[in-house]
Amino acid sequence: MKNAIKIKLIAIIGIVAIVGFAMAGCGNPSGGGGGGSGSIGDSVNLQNQTVSYGSLSGAKLTAAKTRTNFGYVYDWDNDVTVALTTLITGTPRVQINDGKLAIELDEPKSEKLETLTDVIPAGGASIIPADTKAFQAEEFFTSDGNYSVYLRKSDTEFAVLIYADRNGTVTGSSPAGDGWTNIWPSCSFTKGWNFALLKHNEVSKTTTITVTTTLPRGYTWTVAEY
Numbered sequence: 001m002k003n004a005i006k007i008k009l010i011a012i013i014g015i016v017a018i019v020g021f022a023m024a025g026c027g028n029p030s031g032g033g034g035g036g037s038g039s040i041g042d043s044v045n046l047q048n049q050t051v052s053y054g055s056l057s058g059a060k061l062t063a064a065k066t067r068t069n070f071g072y073v074y075d076w077d078n079d080v081t082v083a084l085t086t087l088i089t090g091t092p093r094v095q096i097n098d099g100k101l102a103i104e105l106d107e108p109k110s111e112k113l114e115t116l117t118d119v120i121p122a123g124g125a126s127i128i129p130a131d132t133k134a135f136q137a138e139e140f141f142t143s144d145g146n147y148s149v150y151l152r153k154s155d156t157e158f159a160v161l162i163y164a165d166r167n168g169t170v171t172g173s174s175p176a177g178d179g180w181t182n183i184w185p186s187c188s189f190t191k192g193w194n195f196a197l198l199k200h201n202e203v204s205k206t207t208t209i210t211v212t213t214t215l216p217r218g219y220t221w222t223v224a225e226y
Contacts, residue, residue, distance in 0.1 A: 040193040040213060042107065043090075044161065049101040051149065052222045064223055067147050070094040070140040074148075081145045087112045087135070094140040094149070101149060101221050105193065108135035108163050124174030125184050132189075135163040146226055153219045156200040162211070163193050176207065183208045 038046035056064050071094045072081040084092035090106035113133035138160040139150035151159040167190050173183045183206055190213070197216055199208045 042192045044103050044105040044193050046103040049221050051099050051101050052220045054222050067142050068096050070149050072141040072143055074141050081141050125170055125172035127170045129168050132168050133165045137161040149223050151219050152222050158198045159195045159216050159219050162196045164189050166191050180205045
């Protein structure tokens with residue numbers, strides 16, 4: 001089982017990655033993250049994004065740089081990677097060449113969308129419309145699951161790609177497991193892809209979620225080894 005980033009992006013934040021999505025107009029920092037160029041909306045088209053290899057060095061760094069295809073996500077329940085081609089329409093691509101990352105994603109397949117009210121615990125935040133559906137992509141993996149690339153600012157701040165199938169609003173807070181609470185400012189979300197910004201507070205055990213429709217400033221695409 002992969003643990004390092006799962007602890008940060010899944011276990012600690014609970015359902016944050018699937019419900020803290022696409023909240024445009026929340027006064028979030030934006031612009032400049034990752035370098036390169038591109039856009040997100042109905043589709044994701046990010047090109048020439050600068051990649052960091054974090055703390056990898058020596059033989060581990062050399063090995064990591066040989067991996068180019070990150071076109072998979074991880075199914076944590078079944079401990080296997082799943083190809084984006086089975087989840088996303090069109091020809092999805094997440095690839096690193098010469099230290100530069102390209103991400104190309106169209107809309108998720110309709111049967112892969114999840115209704116948000118199915119995953120929010122009792123007493124959770126208010127989502128309107130209640131039947132809004134979404135798809136999350138918190139990090140991208142190699143086929144063997146040994147390497148991933150994800151967007152981070154620090155050990156407690158991350159960004160994940162979220163797709164919503166309609167416009168709406170989300171407000172309030174809800175329990176996220178292990179004593180953690182997810183907090184959403186009163187924000188609107190828009191149909192399409194967005195970046196949800198997750199900020200963990202280890203002292204208060206809260207995760208605050210805001211979202212931007214452009215690359216967030218100060219975040220870096222980072223490769224990790226499992």
